[in-house]
Amino acid sequence: VTDSSLPLGPGGEFDRIRAIWARLGRRAAGVGGDAAVVSMGGARLALSCDASLEGRHFLLDWLRPEEIGWRAGAAALSDLAAVAADPAGVLATVGVPADRAGDFLVRLMDGLGDAAQAAGAVLWGGDLIQSERVLVDVFVVGRADRPVQRRGAAPGDGLWVTGALGGPRAAVAAWRAGSPPGAAARERFARPVPRIAEARWLRDCGATAMIDLSDGLTGDAGHLAAASGVSLRIAAETVPRHPAADGWEAAVAGGEEYELLAAMRPDFGPDHAAEFAARFGLPLTRVGAVDSGAGLTLEYQGRRVEAPDAFSHF
Amino acid sequence: VTDSSLPLGPGGEFDRIRAIWARLGRRAAGVGGDAAVVSMGGARLALSCDASLEGRHFLLDWLRPEEIGWRAGAAALSDLAAVAADPAGVLATVGVPADRAGDFLVRLMDGLGDAAQAAGAVLWGGDLIQSERVLVDVFVVGRADRPVQRRGAAPGDGLWVTGALGGPRAAVAAWRAGSPPGAAARERFARPVPRIAEARWLRDCGATAMIDLSDGLTGDAGHLAAASGVSLRIAAETVPRHPAADGWEAAVAGGEEYELLAAMRPDFGPDHAAEFAARFGLPLTRVGAVDSGAGLTLEYQGRRVEAPDAFSHF
Numbered sequence: 001v002t003d004s005s006l007p008l009g010p011g012g013e014f015d016r017i018r019a020i021w022a023r024l025g026r027r028a029a030g031v032g033g034d035a036a037v038v039s040m041g042g043a044r045l046a047l048s049c050d051a052s053l054e055g056r057h058f059l060l061d062w063l064r065p066e067e068i069g070w071r072a073g074a075a076a077l078s079d080l081a082a083v084a085a086d087p088a089g090v091l092a093t094v095g096v097p098a099d100r101a102g103d104f105l106v107r108l109m110d111g112l113g114d115a116a117q118a119a120g121a122v123l124w125g126g127d128l129i130q131s132e133r134v135l136v137d138v139f140v141v142g143r144a145d146r147p148v149q150r151r152g153a154a155p156g157d158g159l160w161v162t163g164a165l166g167g168p169r170a171a172v173a174a175w176r177a178g179s180p181p182g183a184a185a186r187e188r189f190a191r192p193v194p195r196i197a198e199a200r201w202l203r204d205c206g207a208t209a210m211i212d213l214s215d216g217l218t219g220d221a222g223h224l225a226a227a228s229g230v231s232l233r234i235a236a237e238t239v240p241r242h243p244a245a246d247g248w249e250a251a252v253a254g255g256e257e258y259e260l261l262a263a264m265r266p267d268f269g270p271d272h273a274a275e276f277a278a279r280f281g282l283p284l285t286r287v288g289a290v291d292s293g294a295g296l297t298l299e300y301q302g303r304r305v306e307a308p309d310a311f312s313h314f
Numbered sequence: 315v316t317d318s319s320l321p322l323g324p325g326g327e328f329d330r331i332r333a334i335w336a337r338l339g340r341r342a343a344g345v346g347g348d349a350a351v352v353s354m355g356g357a358r359l360a361l362s363c364d365a366s367l368e369g370r371h372f373l374l375d376w377l378r379p380e381e382i383g384w385r386a387g388a389a390a391l392s393d394l395a396a397v398a399a400d401p402a403g404v405l406a407t408v409g410v411p412a413d414r415a416g417d418f419l420v421r422l423m424d425g426l427g428d429a430a431q432a433a434g435a436v437l438w439g440g441d442l443i444q445s446e447r448v449l450v451d452v453f454v455v456g457r458a459d460r461p462v463q464r465r466g467a468a469p470g471d472g473l474w475v476t477g478a479l480g481g482p483r484a485a486v487a488a489w490r491a492g493s494p495p496g497a498a499a500r501e502r503f504a505r506p507v508p509r510i511a512e513a514r515w516l517r518d519c520g521a522t523a524m525i526d527l528s529d530g531l532t533g534d535a536g537h538l539a540a541a542s543g544v545s546l547r548i549a550a551e552t553v554p555r556h557p558a559a560d561g562w563e564a565a566v567a568g569g570e571e572y573e574l575l576a577a578m579r580p581d582f583g584p585d586h587a588a589e590f591a592a593r594f595g596l597p598l599t600r601v602g603a604v605d606s607g608a609g610l611t612l613e614y615q616g617r618r619v620e621a622p623d624a625f626s627h628f
Contacts, residue, residue, distance in 0.1 A: 101330055
């Protein structure tokens with residue numbers, strides 16, 4: 001059973017979320033965006049949670065403890081960036097095996113504390129458990145007085161992406177092949193940066209819809225299209241590619257980028273992008289446009305192509 | 315390195331939390347209570363997270379999927395009860411193996427949705443991951459306009475506990491011995507009830523400090539004593555015992571009760587307790603008193619006794 005009121009893109013994981021949503025009925029509200037946006041006592045809040053699990057999202061060989069904490073925090077904070085919220089606080093459930101409950105755990109929390117501080121948030125609390133695999137589940141809370149959500153993109157809007165894509169995927173591919181990744185690709189995986197200030201700037205420039213790139217550009221574009229009730233057209237050759245990314249496929253399918261995909265009004269153009277780049281030291285690139293209709297059309301040099309397989313948790 | 319500004323009772327797990335706290339410095343705030351209480355845009359909020367992990371907090375043989383979800387939700391919501399907050403919303407990270415991503419997962423979420431609804435909260439969102447062990451990490455948010463915290467107990471106050479203790483521990487002991495627990499003890503483990511309305515009533519009757527019983531009465535009393543800068547004296551023979559509890563030791567050391575321990579002003583007496591019992595169908599029992607000094611004194615029929623070992627996650 002699926003519920004058409006929960007607009008997510010295609011995929012087995014999202015069918016599961018739709019089935020849960022249908023069962024919960026009125027016991028659930030606001031599920032399905034990057035962050036829940038709710039009103040409480042005059043304040044408008046954005047809330048989200050995001051888990052990082054050893055063996056699923058990273059291996060212990062790949063990262064220092066501080067990086068495990070930073071990365072988990074940055075990934076969760078990126079959900080607040082996606083709705084242009086201002087991070088305020090973080091809670092974390094952290095699970096480690098008994099033999100990692102000393103220095104390893106303190107260093108992991110050090111990295112998480114750095115990620116929170118860099119985003120303007122404070123660690124408010126958490127839960128500590130013993131687990132076989134290292135687990136960092138981060139809950140984030142922010143102010144969202146003027147949120148941008150996945151819905152709102154309109155035909156004629158341009159589609160813009162921050163940064164250059166494919167670095168994290170290249171790092172994982174290198175590790176899996178048994179060779180250490182290059183420093184730049186490794187940094188993209190180990191120290192992602194939630195685009196908090198960039199999101200506020202995009203909102204102030206009239207972003208109509210936004211999402212952060214965690215499932216991969218094509219997967220996340222599918223969510224934005226479903227939520228906005230529009231179709232999106234992406235020209236794969238225009239997608240900015242990290243130097244380590246192997247071809248356009250690696251750039252459009254690479255997950256865990258924590259960059260932003262934003263729909264901007266038609267009058268947003270290269271001058272604005274240049275201002276963004278100067279301000280943030282980060283490219284902002286037009287990669288496609290919003291049309292009427294539904295779903296995602298991926299083209300490579302004018303020819304329609306299939307979206308390569310993206311990362312899926314199931 | 316420990317930081318005396320983080321008042322927790324004794325124990326290796328709490329030493330770890332103190333070490334993390336010391337490292338984080340100004341990057342953390344408010345850690346160490348049942349729930350963080352913060353102000354955001356005019357609203358005073360209480361926030362907490364609590365994880366339930368298969369193999370650590372329960373076994374799959376013990377519980378139906380709905381009970382796994384309910385119990386995880388109730389445990390987290392109990393942290394809001396501990397500060398007399400009104401639950402508003404819940405987010406949950408849920409991890410299951412691939413072969414449990416269908417009906418099992420939907421039923422688990424059904425139970426979590428029921429726990430949220432029973433407490434007046436709505437499921438706002440979550441994260442779904444694949445994990446070897448079933449994991450339910452619940453993040454709760456409530457309004458806390460007039461919070462009661464662990465600090466505030468004063469010499470002369472009475473110590474009162476809701477419900478009867480030792481049922482969950484008896485259920486776990488039976489399962490571990492290979493025999494199914496009795497229905498009443500099983501229910502206490504599988505379907506704990508966060509004492510939301512009871513907490514508000516205790517606050518309105520002038521509770522000076524409060525904590526929910528997750529680590530066991532003696533362990534949690536140690537936290538309350540440390541936070542309030544007082545000593546607590548508990549008379550073990552007065553602690554209300556679940557019928558399945560085997561002796562006073564089982565009642566004072568049993569964890570995961572999700573009952574409340576409250577310090578009430580000296581004028582709070584048996585008449586108030588009778589009103590509480592009539593209103594909530596639950597006993598409220600005086601188990602001791604607050605003194606000046608530090609730490610916990612446990613007595614059995616007037617003789618000082620050692621606190622039995624409580625549940626510890628490490």
